[in-house]
Amino acid sequence: MKKKLFLVLFFSLFALFVTGCYNYHELENLAIVTGLSIDKKDNQYVIGVLVANSKKQEASSKEGQSQTIVYEGHGNSVMEAFYNIDLESPKQLYIGHLAVVVIDENIAKNEIEKISDILIRSPESRKNFYIVIARDAKAADVLKITSPLESYPSQNVSMNLKNTSTYQGISTDITYSEFIASMLTPGINPTLPTIKISGSVKDGEKQQNLESSSPETKLHLDTLAIFRDTNLVGYVNEEESRIINILNRRTAYSLTSVKYKDNNIVFHLSNFSIKRKATLENNQPIIDVSLKATAAINEINTNADLSDPDTITKINQLLENKIKNDILDTIHTTQNEFQSDIFGFGNLFYQKYPKYFSDIELDWDKKVYATVKINADVNIDLETKGSLEQTIRREMYGKTTK
């Protein structure tokens, strides 16, 4: 009995030292990959991984600077490229805390589904990282550009995406699982945010880039990329990006401006409530989009009398028309120019008229979508004028000024 007990205790203690347990790894043996870039060169995949916990980082973190390592690997598939990096890196690559994946434009145009598999199949990855397309730049370069405000380039990109998509609505923070979901759901096409590099990449990856108060090389987010099925078909402009994000319920706030008496009034939009309805009349698909929102005047340069209720009503009318036209224009652009249903209207038909949709599913984007009739109804509530009752000119000279 005593001997048995001793043996059990001995082996129990021994188990603490055994590193062969499934899935066991000590933290210091992991290279924490926070950013991943995928490019293609000479028919081979080139992937870059941004490792956050390098020894260099430890030394530099005390001085408030950032230094991370970007490894690059080549291979016929993404996984092979990954294994090639493992040969270089003394630590095992760990993608559980992946924050951003940057994809090259050309890959996005042709074969995004080929590189998507590895990231969704790996049990290690969390699937909630952001995915972004490098526009006019090598994807690997995006990971190298340091930023003075965030410790890691990947952090820089992901925080930027998060804030911009919430407060502006030009870019959007689409996580990988959302992207895959919109790729797999019938009747909806994905959109992805894009990113650009301004300045030279060579300077951007150096520490000196951070020493200047206005860094030479910067990353900045660009407008949305539109996909049809799995292929990138083009980019929309800023105004269209905003509308797409509003209609897809991907932003909480947005901006828009209206021309009034040759000058601009800028509005801040919030409290969006979007209703989308699909109807089928004599085989003619119709989509009704209704948008309710609250607007606040952000900036006004015209000489309008803001205390006059009629003026306010007029401005409100103008704003509603402007947004309505924007919505219709944006949807028409996607119907005609890109032939891609990024709003998921097809999905509404799929849910409401499954039989009808199953007949046209394969033709939906290229043929049917362009023929869909769109009705838009916009209802804006101009709520506040901000901290100033009147325009500055009127505050100064009184109401008589013209």
Next chain:
Amino acid sequence: MKKIEKSIDKVFLTVQKMNGKSSDIKTRKIMQDESQIGILFLQSVSSDDKISDILIHSIMEIMESSHLTGKNLLQELYNHLYNGTIKEITTYQDLFYHLVNGFTAILVEGENKAIVVETKSTLDRGIQESNTETSLRGPKDSFTENIVVNLGLIRKRIKDPNLYFEELFVGRRTKTKINLAYLSDVADQERVEKLKKRLQEIDIDGVLDSGNLRSFLNPQKSAFPKIMSTERPDFVCGYLLEGKIAILVENTPFVLIFPTLFIDFIHTPGDYYQKTKNVNFSRFLRILGFFVTLLVPAAYVAIMTYNPEMIPDKLFISVAIQREGVPFPTAIEILMLGITFELLRECDLRMPSKMGTAISVVGGLVLGDAAVNAGIVSPFAVIIVAMTSVAGLLFTDIDMVNALRWWRLIFIFFASICGMIGVVIASIMLITHLSTLETFGIPYLTPFAPFYLKEQNDALFLTEKSKIKNRPRYLSSKNKKRLNWEVKK
């Protein structure tokens, strides 16, 4: 049983022989005319003052008067001695028992009886403030080693004729006096009888502290304490009023409370002295402390080695950078630090307080700074162990603290072999274990399992005290009403 002989000298000799001529046996003969009186006492436990000033003085007076009237001397002594506790005995066994209890035996030549009178000296330190259970509010006095004083401290708080003290003796050699205190019209009589029987069955040579009795009262194997001890008389009275039974043991200030449930370690009777809302915050901290001390180190090991995807990116990276260069696996690192802390705590308990400074300097340096700078442990592990240890000390009962320490090791062990799943396995083990425990028929996890809806007003959190009108029903079925008062609007 040997009867007391008629000759004083023979009695003196026999007693001295019984006790191996111990140095503290004192004898004295007083002669008045033909009457001879022998006085026998143990100096070590008797008060010299009482014997010389009062007892001998009064004996002299009685002898003189009885000589004049010619009455029976023994009877006269029995009737007229200036003393509260007086007994007539006939056997040596009784005689010796009384002697060691501080009685003085008075022998009369020619009588085969003896009178014993109480001349006990006070061999205790008096009522002092409690060292082990302090609270900012509430009475400051604590029990002493003197059981009579202890009983008095309870009696003076509960002036109810239904407060019963039942006396029995345990210990073949120590013959320790044990008192069961309970409210006869509240406490479950069956439980009292069972407990008494259990105590009487104990055949042990010595009971030096109430702790000796614990294992006999509760044979179930478990690290968790199922009998609570306290040295605060107000706490004991609080428990008595709830319907519990207190076991007072001679020569120890620690009184056992029976039955004790898991919930009693989260509560303290001091809770009821304070504002309800503030008490609830303290209770929340105690519950939090319970989970922190059990789970945090295990969760740390599990997350760091198996499930790193569970923590936010920024925290993860900063922890990973700290772990850089630490030579030991995470589990060993935590165990090492934890054991160092336990060593220091153990030292602190055993060492006189004058040595405490040396320990704290070494502890502070070793744990806090040097180990991290030397790269043996990561700073984050130090934080984890510090947090765990401090949270564990929230419980005043030392047995509870030790039980948590033991289970913490089990949790770390399972976390180190199968990660978060291991923590879950250990949690299931713990809950199963706690559910199997019971004290005299009451499940340990009452009132959670079995669940008593009506007792939840004082289970984890306290509702307004004026709303708790009944005693816990699982403790007693009679005399439930505890409060009869309505809030006046």
